[in-house]
Amino acid sequence: MRRLGFWIRSSSIAAAVLALVGCAMNAQQPPQGTAASHLDAVQKAGVLRICTPGDYKPFSFQKTDASYEGIDVDLMTSFSGSLNAKPEWIKTTWANLLPDLAAGKCDLAVGGVSVTTERQKRAFFSAPYMVNGKTPIARCADVAKYQSVAAIDKPEVRVIFNPGGSNERFARANFKRAKLTMHGENVTIFDEILANRADVFVTEAAEAITQQKLKPGLCAVNPDKPLQYGEMAWMLPRDDIAFKAYVDQWLHLAQAGGEFQRVMDRWLK
Known part of the structure; x- marks a missing residue:
């Protein structure tokens, strides 16, 4: 009887150990049906795909030579470098900005994007970087x-x-x-x-x-007293928590280190 009790206890311990090992192995793999983070995909590809309408000064504006300039263009160039990637600009329209992001045509969307609850239903936003009513x-x-x-x-x-x-x-x-x-x-x-x-x-x-x-x-007309409060942010793929965390941390460090303000001063002063 003692041997049987010992065997039961040993088997229970072994089963528990195997269960823990299995959980650890599963934790290293993304759940089935879950897409890999854009954070990994961008670093692997060496390219950051950025959707923008390119018609909104001073955030993103497409020049006659097809290149882009503006606040978000400067910031995205630096952000891409932090991932050892090159920015690839994907022209879109305001009507198609959210659908293009949701369809996976780009890794994020920028260009003077206002934070709204309607957009939040289908996408993540970075931490807001400007109050802009x-x-x-x-x-x-x-x-x-x-x-x-x-x-x-x-x-x-x-x-x-x-x-x-x-x-x-x-x-x-x-x-x-x-x-x-x-x-x-x-x-x-x-x-x-x-x-x-x-x-x-x-x-x-x-x-x-x-x-x-x-x-x-x-x-x-009274730009210091807008008709409606508003915030600007970058629009990110929904449910990609790892990518959002990285974007927010990069933005925080850029603000704390002075790079963000230098870009703002270049375009707004």
Whole structure:
């Protein structure tokens, strides 16, 4: 009887040890059906695929020679280097930015992306790197007219917006009486105001400030007091926790070490 009890106890211990070994081995392997992290895939490929519309100064803008420049372009170039990878820019539109990321066409999406709960349902966001609320831009002579949503939302006011992003959602949600016009080219939308074919465009404060420098005659309306609070971040594949953790840590170190601020100063001062 003692031998039987000893055998039962020994067998139980052996089974427990084998179970622990099995768990340890399984922990080293991704669960079946789980995709490998982009963190590993990028390092293996030596390429970081970045989706961007490329039409949003000062974040990401495609020049005539097809190259890109801007805040996110500088930061992504440095971020790619931390993974021993080269950035590969994939042109998209605001309407297709999230679908392209979700379809695996790129490893992350940048270019002045606003953090929204709708996007959060289908993607991860990096830690926000800028507060950048919705700000009107109008002809300088008309700035006093457009100090609030109520002042803009009048039948005689022509509000223009670009499709597929948070600017369109803001315009449609807030302007029920104003005349709304969709303009497909974000690069030329400001010229429509200068040409008096539109009165107001509501976008992020950073873009409004940048465009008033580039387009004499246009003025940002109270960019330090936006109509709606907003944050900017990079959009990442959903459920890739390892990749998000690395992106957030890199961003934290870039901010703490001064690199992030140097990039911001280059484009915003």
